Amino acid sequence: MYRLRLPPWLVLLTPAFVVLLMVIAIPLVLSFYSSFTAFQLTRPETITRWNGSFNYKKALSDVYFWSAFGRTLLLVTVALNLEMLLGLGLALMVAKVTRGQRLLRTMMMFPMMFSPILVGFQFKFIFNDNVGLLNNALQSLGLTDIAIPWLVDGHLAFIAIVTAEVWTSTSVFAILILAGLFAIPQDPVEAARVDGCTPWQTFRYVTLPFLMPFIYIAMAIRSLDVARAYDIVQVMTAGGPARRTELLWTLIGRTGYVDARMGYANAMGYIAILLSIVFTVYFFRKLTTARTSLGMGD
Amino acid sequence: MKTFTASSALALLAGLGLASAALADGEFAGITIDAKLIGGQQYEALYARIAEWEAKTGAKVNIVSQKNHFELDKEFKADIASGSITWCVGSNHSSFASQYPALYTDLTPLLPAETVAGFVGANIAAATLDGKLVMLPRAQFDVSALYYQKSLYADPAKAEAFKAEYGYDLAVPETWDQVRDQAVFFSDPPNFYGTQYAGKEEGITGRFYELVVANGGVMFNDDFSPGFNSDAGKQSLQWFVDLYKAGAVPPGTTNYLWDDLGNGFASGTIALNLDWPGWSGFFNDPAASKASGNVGVAPAPKGAAGVRTGWSGFHGFSVTEACANKEAAASLVDFLTNEESQILESSAGPLPTRTAVWDKVIADAAADPYKAEVLAAFQETAKTAFPVPKTPYWIEATNLIYPELQAAILGDKTVDEALQSASDAVDGLMRENGVY
Numbered sequence: 143m144y145r146l147r148l149p150p151w152l153v154l155l156t157p158a159f160v161v162l163l164m165v166i167a168i169p170l171v172l173s174f175y176s177s178f179t180a181f182q183l184t185r186p187e188t189i190t191r192w193n194g195s196f197n198y199k200k201a202l203s204d205v206y207f208w209s210a211f212g213r214t215l216l217l218v219t220v221a222l223n224l225e226m227l228l229g230l231g232l233a234l235m236v237a238k239v240t241r242g243q244r245l246l247r248t249m250m251m252f253p254m255m256f257s258p259i260l261v262g263f264q265f266k267f268i269f270n271d272n273v274g275l276l277n278n279a280l281q282s283l284g285l286t287d288i289a290i291p292w293l294v295d296g297h298l299a300f301i302a303i304v305t306a307e308v309w310t311s312t313s314v315f316a317i318l319i320l321a322g323l324f325a326i327p328q329d330p331v332e333a334a335r336v337d338g339c340t341p342w343q344t345f346r347y348v349t350l351p352f353l354m355p356f357i358y359i360a361m362a363i364r365s366l367d368v369a370r371a372y373d374i375v376q377v378m379t380a381g382g383p384a385r386r387t388e389l390l391w392t393l394i395g396r397t398g399y400v401d402a403r404m405g406y407a408n409a410m411g412y413i414a415i416l417l418s419i420v421f422t423v424y425f426f427r428k429l430t431t432a433r434t435s436l437g438m439g440d
Numbered sequence: 441m442k443t444f445t446a447s448s449a450l451a452l453l454a455g456l457g458l459a460s461a462a463l464a465d466g467e468f469a470g471i472t473i474d475a476k477l478i479g480g481q482q483y484e485a486l487y488a489r490i491a492e493w494e495a496k497t498g499a500k501v502n503i504v505s506q507k508n509h510f511e512l513d514k515e516f517k518a519d520i521a522s523g524s525i526t527w528c529v530g531s532n533h534s535s536f537a538s539q540y541p542a543l544y545t546d547l548t549p550l551l552p553a554e555t556v557a558g559f560v561g562a563n564i565a566a567a568t569l570d571g572k573l574v575m576l577p578r579a580q581f582d583v584s585a586l587y588y589q590k591s592l593y594a595d596p597a598k599a600e601a602f603k604a605e606y607g608y609d610l611a612v613p614e615t616w617d618q619v620r621d622q623a624v625f626f627s628d629p630p631n632f633y634g635t636q637y638a639g640k641e642e643g644i645t646g647r648f649y650e651l652v653v654a655n656g657g658v659m660f661n662d663d664f665s666p667g668f669n670s671d672a673g674k675q676s677l678q679w680f681v682d683l684y685k686a687g688a689v690p691p692g693t694t695n696y697l698w699d700d701l702g703n704g705f706a707s708g709t710i711a712l713n714l715d716w717p718g719w720s721g722f723f724n725d726p727a728a729s730k731a732s733g734n735v736g737v738a739p740a741p742k743g744a745a746g747v748r749t750g751w752s753g754f755h756g757f758s759v760t761e762a763c764a765n766k767e768a769a770a771s772l773v774d775f776l777t778n779e780e781s782q783i784l785e786s787s788a789g790p791l792p793t794r795t796a797v798w799d800k801v802i803a804d805a806a807a808d809p810y811k812a813e814v815l816a817a818f819q820e821t822a823k824t825a826f827p828v829p830k831t832p833y834w835i836e837a838t839n840l841i842y843p844e845l846q847a848a849i850l851g852d853k854t855v856d857e858a859l860q861s862a863s864d865a866v867d868g869l870m871r872e873n874g875v876y
Contacts, residue, residue, distance in 0.1 A: 183520060183521040184517050184541075184543075186521055270700075271630075271690055272630075277630070288629070289691050291692050292692075382842075382843060383639060383843075383846040384843050384846035384849075385843045399517065400510075400836075400839060401839055403836070
């Protein structure tokens with residue numbers, strides 16, 4: 143009797159393929175398929191109601207979708223740059239500490255340990271116009287006699303959201319950059335000092351180039367995070383008021399789970415993923431360039 | 441169903457003075473009922489009674505999920521989508537119920553007519569969708585009445601100044617125009633505001649809806665096309681805009697939902713507050729509220745059409761169509777909404793949905809002037825209360841409407857522009873779903 147003999151490498155890899163298929167490929171294919179249907183969560187039979195590119199055309203012609211797209215892009219840009227600068231400063235300072243550094247490193251990670259939902263509630267309370275900590279402090283100090291509408295004005299609400307994002311995730315940059323600082327060979331740094339470089343020149347031309355691969359890795363990770371920002375914003379403003387803080391995933395989340403229009407939400411999701419892909423490709427290219435300039439590239 | 445014979449119900453009525461359905465000993469022995477129930481401290485007292493039902497019937501109740509209604513709503517939708525409705529009893533809400541047309545079974549054949557007749561007729565009507573009684577209401581009936589700070593109406597200087605400015609006597613408002621005048625008059629931002637309103641999601645759309653009705657308009661026409669882009673609609677939205685522009689509401693009100701509003705009034709910085717009955721105890725609790733001892737409650741004011749605002753809703757329990765033991769599940773639902781259960785729940789403040797329990801709580805409150813005032817105000821408002829429009833697209837429509845209402849309130853759009861945009865969006869939604 144003929145017996146199928148699979149090559150050993152395939153037999154060994156099969157469980158991994160099956161798991162990947164179950165947890166990644168099937169949901170991806172199903173969600174991609176449903177983005178071409180009128181699928182509504184509350185009406186399972188609608189998953190077979192094919193409507194072609196209707197959902198994509200609707201999303202691409204929706205001004206509110208594009209404004210959410212633009213706002214998400216702005217949030218990624220502002221939050222990432224601020225987190226990088228603050229994280230770099232924090233890492234440089236912590237690297238100088240000789241006693242208690244381990245404790246400081248642990249403390250630095252505290253914000254990352256909070257659930258984003260909790261962070262959202264915390265900053266929602268801080269920025270509340272009537273009973274919030276910030277307005278009460280400003281009024282008590284005599285700096286203002288009005289209730290500043292932090293979470294209502296579009297610009298102020300954006301600042302409030304960026305503040306919450308930066309508070310919770312700056313330590314991601316700090317930890318990764320700190321790891322980079324520990325990995326820097328001391329010879330070039332000492333050579334620069336011997337050659338008479340100022341501390342700024344040593345940092346700018348020796349330390350920073352060594353740190354850039356670490357910074358780009360942190361950028362790539364956080365760009366994916368911020369491009370998917372949902373929980374903090376949902377709690378603080380839910381994308382409002384009047385869509386002033388609407389981000390891609392608050393819009394998509396509401397469309398999919400509250401309005402139950404999963405087909406349309408998936409179509410918007412697939413367009414939104416382009417943003418993440420663009421950022422990831424960009425940062426990996428920068429990473430490769432940085433590594434090449436250090437002689438670490440292929 | 442044999443459990444609910446008229447004679448057994450009457451026997452229990454005679455014995456306990458309560459219209460609780462009879463339960464036969466060990467009738468559902470060996471059966472396990474999986475339930476997804478609304479969670480929260482205020483609901484635990486009722487759930488503690490489940491053990492009594494288990495002991496009597498021999499069945500077991502397995503609570504597989506306990507979340508707030510918004511989270512349950514998402515979970516139910518995911519269950520429907522994945523075809524995993526493996527549970528029997530679910531918490532329901534009149535505002536959400538129409539979204540799940542096939543999820544819940546008709547309770548009418550599972551319950552005796554006397555049981556259903558014990559509920560307030562308007563509540564049963566609101567719990568009936570397409571002829572199906574999809575839930576039994578629990579003692580969590582919600583309609584809003586007007587809470588106010590009594591001291592504001594006892595100050596002769598204020599009364600004189602108000603009359604000089606507005607030409608009529610300062611008294612607890614009976615119309616929404618009077619609320620607007622008084623809110624502007626009382627305001628002294630940022631320390632004190634005349635009023636406040638829910639500013640987002642279903643909260644503001646619901647408030648807008650009830651004002652449209654009070655002003656003589658409709659939210660939807662008979663064919664469910666949008667009807668709010670009308671004179672009544674414009675007049676209603678203008679009310680919200682006027683208050684915001686005048687600084688008579690906190691500037692963050694467009695981000696507020698119920699907890700923000702309740703805590704705001706309890707902070708003593710709000711003069712007039714249209715709010716739900718569940719807050720009545722909290723507002724008058726000296727440990728929780730700076731307004732305690734100074735809280736008055738009046739029926740919801742009237743709009744231009746002489747109609748009170750009265751957007752109402754209630755919690756209930758439903759039985760799934762997929763449930764294998766519908767009789768046992770219906771028995772549990774009946775038990776959780778019977779007179780004993782409703783007396784237990786309403787003793788903590790929430791309003792009942794059974795006629796006999798209404799009578800009892802009003803009689804019990806006779807010795808407590810504040811509680812009597814609260815109940816009188818809510819009972820008066822409940823007489824003309826109305827549920828949300830019975831369309832499965834209500835929640836989705838509210839999500840299209842509220843950003844436009846906010847845009848008008850914040851000055852991003854005119855009232856006409858905002859209502860036109862909202863109307864167009866809802867019209868598109870209805871057409872896309874083949875409603876007309």
